[in-house]
Amino acid sequence: MIAVLALALGVAAGIFFEPTVPLGLLPYLPIAVVAALDAVFGGVRAKLDGIFDDKQFVVSFVSNVLVAALIVYLGDQLGVGSQLSTGVVVVLGVRIFGNVAAIRRHLFRA
């Protein structure tokens, strides 16, 4: 419950302040967001499985974001930034789909 409220609060803050993304963060933000979404869906799935752990969620969230950003940074340095970003998005997308499928099975028994 508190998590949903916090999410709504963040969205509201983003709409209200209308910040512009700093140029240095521009390549990392989308990947970081996708990685964080992956962590969140994983957390929801764990919750429904009854094995949710605070510490694990926090660590996975932060490490997901950092690793995603690191991969993009590395790709930029190697000159394959866009390809590597695509790869990261694909992998995270697959994981999100898997998690969503598990959540769906829990909620709808199907």
Next chain:
Amino acid sequence: MKKPANLVIAVLLAVLGFALVVQVRAGKSDAELSAARPEDLVRILSDLDAQQDRLRDEINDLEETRRQLDSGAEGRDAALAEARKRADELGILAGTRPAEGPGLSIDLIAGSETIRPGIILDAVEELRGAGAEAMQINGAGNAAVRIVASTYFIDGTGSQQDRLVVDGLALAAPYTIMVIGGPDTMRTALNIPGGVVDSVRQHGGTVSVHQADTVRVTALHTAGALKYVKPA
């Protein structure tokens, strides 16, 4: 017991929501461009380059125009100040503007005989020769006439027998000539043997010359409209 962890989770999710919205908004403006083909992007880029060049040229043109206008305005101001100064000087010479400056005030006090117009005219000519720049003659009772190139001095007629008519205005004795110019030169010119001071004394009158740092010549001459003459 789960309070701190919940708080951390809440903060992380708030940051996620924030970043999500920011990213969505940032991506929205570029959506059109990111969907465009490379050829289109090249075309758009060259269009923008051309537009930038055009706008830069326009900036240069406008700045040039502004410079010209600025210097034009300065030139106009300078010309105006110069013209105003010249108009003031010419107005003083023509007697249409009041003037002040160092000079003399010369009291002519008649003795047994009245002071003849010729003596006044002599005095005026002598002062002009000595570099007088502006003059006026005062009679009794604040009557004053500016002395300019066309000023004439004649005897009064009829009831104004013993008066001096200057430019049509009858002045009563005693007369005072206010004159702006080099005081020492003019004083010397008045005092030469056989000059103005001498001739007034010969007719029994007295001349007293006072030097002042600020002599005010405030009587004005009304210049009539020119009928025949034109600038050549």
